[in-house]
Structures are given as C-alpha cells and as structure tokens.
Amino acid sequence: MLDIGPIHRKEYELVAGRSGAPAKKIRQNQGAEKIVIAQAPGRIHFLGEHGDPDSGLYLSAAIDRKVKVAVSARKDNSLRFFAVDLSERKRTTLANLKYKREDRWANYIKVAIHIFANLGLIAKGLNFTITGDIPQQIGLASSSAIETASAVALRSFFRVKIADSELVRYLADTHTAFFGKKSEPADYLIGLLAKQDQFLVVDEADMSVQKVKSPLIRCKFLLTDSRVPRMGIDSELETRKREISAALEMLLQSRGGSSFREIPATELAESAGNLPEEIRRRSLHVVQEIRRVLDARDSLLHTDIPGFSRLIFHSHESLRDLYEVSCPEIDWMVKRAQETEGVLGSRMAGQGFGGCTCTIIKNEAVGEYRKRVEDYERIFGFRPVIHEVKLATGSRVVAK
Numbered sequence: 497m498l499d500i501g502p503i504h505r506k507e508y509e510l511v512a513g514r515s516g517a518p519a520k521k522i523r524q525n526q527g528a529e530k531i532v533i534a535q536a537p538g539r540i541h542f543l544g545e546h547g548d549p550d551s552g553l554y555l556s557a558a559i560d561r562k563v564k565v566a567v568s569a570r571k572d573n574s575l576r577f578f579a580v581d582l583s584e585r586k587r588t589t590l591a592n593l594k595y596k597r598e599d600r601w602a603n604y605i606k607v608a609i610h611i612f613a614n615l616g617l618i619a620k621g622l623n624f625t626i627t628g629d630i631p632q633q634i635g636l637a638s639s640s641a642i643e644t645a646s647a648v649a650l651r652s653f654f655r656v657k658i659a660d661s662e663l664v665r666y667l668a669d670t671h672t673a674f675f676g677k678k679s680e681p682a683d684y685l686i687g688l689l690a691k692q693d694q695f696l697v698v699d700e701a702d703m704s705v706q707k708v709k710s711p712l713i714r715c716k717f718l719l720t721d722s723r724v725p726r727m728g729i730d731s732e733l734e735t736r737k738r739e740i741s742a743a744l745e746m747l748l749q750s751r752g753g754s755s756f757r758e759i760p761a762t763e764l765a766e767s768a769g770n771l772p773e774e775i776r777r778r779s780l781h782v783v784q785e786i787r788r789v790l791d792a793r794d795s796l797l798h799t800d801i802p803g804f805s806r807l808i809f810h811s812h813e814s815l816r817d818l819y820e821v822s823c824p825e826i827d828w829m830v831k832r833a834q835e836t837e838g839v840l841g842s843r844m845a846g847q848g849f850g851g852c853t854c855t856i857i858k859n860e861a862v863g864e865y866r867k868r869v870e871d872y873e874r875i876f877g878f879r880p881v882i883h884e885v886k887l888a889t890g891s892r893v894v895a896k
Contacts, residue, residue, distance in 0.1 A: 753797065761783045
C-alpha cells in the first residue's frame with residue numbers, strides 16, 4: 497500500500513478497493529466516521545462535437561471508465577485532497593477556495609465544494625480521496641466526471657435533496673464562474689442520466705436527454721489513442737469558434753432567428769458568393785452535423801445499422817474537410833477502420849488535431865482491426881493505445 501498517512505487511509509481502502517472487505521465492515525473495523533463514495537463515468541460523443549457552440553446537440557453515451565470520489569468530515573477548516581493514482585496531495589481552506597493552476601485535478605473537486613458552500617452546507621473541513629481509470633487528454637470528459645462524482649458524493653453526504661436537473665445547472669454555472677470559461681452542460685447531463693447500453697440524444701438548447709436503447713448488441717466500442725502531441729491547439733479551436741460566430745451573425749442578418757438549427761444546408765450551399773469560403777465550410781459542417789445527430793437517432797430507433805454507419809463516417813469526413821480539425825494520423829486510423837470488414841463506423845473524437853478515434857466494430861472483427869493498425873507506429877512514430885469500452889450507466893453513490 498502507498499504511504500498515504502492516516503488522514504486518507506480509510507477513504508483509500510474504500511475507493512481503491514484494495515482491502516476486499518465490504519465498506520461497512522471497513523468502517524466498523526477502523527471506527528471510521530461517515531464516509532460517502534460516489535462515482536461518475538467518462539463519456540464519448542459519437543456525433544455532435546464541434547457543432548453549434550451555444551446550443552449543442554449530441555449523440556453520446558457514458559462509458560465504463562469512471563472516477564470515484566470519497567468524502568469525509570474533518571474537525572478543522574482544512575480541505576484535504578488525495579489522488580490515489582498519482583500519490584499526490586493538495587490542500588486549501590474554505591476561506592481560500594479558488595482556482596490555482598498548480599492544483600490541477602483538485603480544482604475540479606473545488607467546483608463541487610463551491611456549490612455546497614454557497615448553499616450554506618459546509619461549515620467545517622473535508623477530506624477528499626479520488627481515483628479513476630478514464631484515459632486522459634483524449635476527449636472523454638474526465639474533468640467533468642470529477643466534478644460530477646464530487647457533487648453527487650457531497651449531495652449524499654449532506655443528505656440534501658437536489659434534483660439531477662438542478663445539479664446540472666449548479667455544476668455548469670459554477671464551472672463557468674470558477675474557471676472563467678464556458679462549461680459543457682452536456683457532460684453533466686450524460687454523467688448523471690446515462691443508462692447502460694443506451695445512447696443519449698443530448699440537447700443543450702432545452703437541457704433534455706432522450707435515451708435510445710443500443711441495437712448494437714454484438715459490437716464493441718474501441719477508442720484508439722493516436723498519442724499525437726496536441727500542443728498549441730487552443731488558438732486553432734478559438735479561431736474555429738470565432739468563424740462560426742461570425743457566420744451565424746451573417747446568416748441571421750437577412751433571415752432572423754437565433755441558431756444554426758434554423759438554417760437549412762441548402763441555404764449555405766447557395767451562399768457561396770455571400771460568405772467567405774472558409775467560414776461557409778465551417779458553417780456547413782455545423783448545420784450538417786445537427787442533421788446527422790437527428791438522423792442517427794432515427795437510424796438507431798429503426799435498427800438501420802447501415803444508415804447509422806454512413807452517418808458516423810460522413811461526420812469524420814466533415815470534420816476533416818469542412819471543419820478541418822483532424823490530422824493525418826487520425827485520418828489514417830479512420831481509413832484503416834473503414835477498410836476493415838465488420839467495422840460499423842469510425843470517426844475522430846474529442847477536440848481534434850490528435851486525440852483518439854472511436855470505432856464501432858463487430859466482435860469478430862476486433863482482431864483484424866488490431867492487425868491493421870500495427871503499421872501506425874512504423875509510419876508515424878507513435879505507438880497507439882486501444883481502449884475497449886462499453887456503454888455504461890451514469891453516476892451513483894457506491895458506499896455511505
């Protein structure tokens with residue numbers, strides 16, 4: 497066992513599950529005070545990323561990679577944080593609860609603390625212990641999972657009745673205020689409301705979630721991490737957002753409205769002379785992606801797997817050619833997947849310029865897919881990592 501000290505030992509054993517004993521027995525044996533542990537999943541967007549920045553529409557799911565957060569009370573006013581996987585500690589106080597760059601992962605727990613402090617529920621210090629297995633830096637919302645798991649743990653710890661819909665609003669607003677940048681409400685909706693073996697159609701315009709049972713019974717979901725260094729991409733992504741905002745303003749001047757959902761793709765196709773070509777391409781991706789999400793939902797509801805497959809591949813083509821956030825390494829992976837019999841769809845996932853691909857594949861084709869990506873390291877110099885995931889349920893309390 498790691499040398500973690502007495503402060504977090506009880507949480508460590510419960511969260512990491514190293515002792516093998518039931519949570520209740522561990523508490524009895526150690527004389528531990530109240531401990532609550534909650535978990536929240538990572539998520540994958542199958543469609544909808546890089547869509548309308550103000551009212552996103554996604555086809556998504558939670559995955560069976562998660563973050564667990566344990567919380568217990570302290571007798572002083574200190575807030576103590578321990579990351580099991582990093583063997584790393586952070587600390588602060590309620591009076592000094594603010595963003596610190598050096599606190600990294602602990603900042604996301606602070607978001608949840610802010611919510612309950614503002615509700616007047618936190619008067620003393622708290623211990624937090626965190627562990628997880630969500631792959632990092634490939635667009636699986638691990639930071640949102642920390643926030644969600646922490647908030648769910650605190651909700652149970654203080655026995656306060658806050659509906660999931662209200663908790664989403666608290667998380668989104670507090671994240672925006674704490675970090676000074678827009679949050680992604682869809683991540684919280686997925687983290688709280690997802691169900692096993694179900695896709696979610698998540699609409700940020702009205703904060704609704706439609707659940708669609710997956711018809712892909714004999715399929716696996718592979719996340720292939722390209723390992724491409726993703727440095728200096730923030731400016732490129734900000735440029736894309738500015739172009740989208742400019743396009744929307746131009747397009748709505750003559751027709752009214754408030755979002756890309758009110759603009760048909762045919763109108764963009766006919767506006768070649770009125771919009772700068774680059775801006776028109778970005779806008780065309782957004783409008784077509786909105787339509788793809790709705791069409792994919794219908795395909796899943798009607799078990800139209802070929803139709804669903806085409807939409808996934810077309811989405812990647814659009815990210816590559818219109819929105820231009822892919823890269824040669826990712827394009828190579830998608831092409832290898834498309835050439836593999838038994839692959840039902842593959843596209844870039846995450847912010848782009850690297851990251852991972854998400855591939856939907858029949859069980860019997862996984863071995864062939866793995867063989868086809870063996871050449872990747874020889875060609876590009878990076879060794880890919882393949883994560884096999886399942887569609888999972890949302891956050892829950894696992895011990896209290």
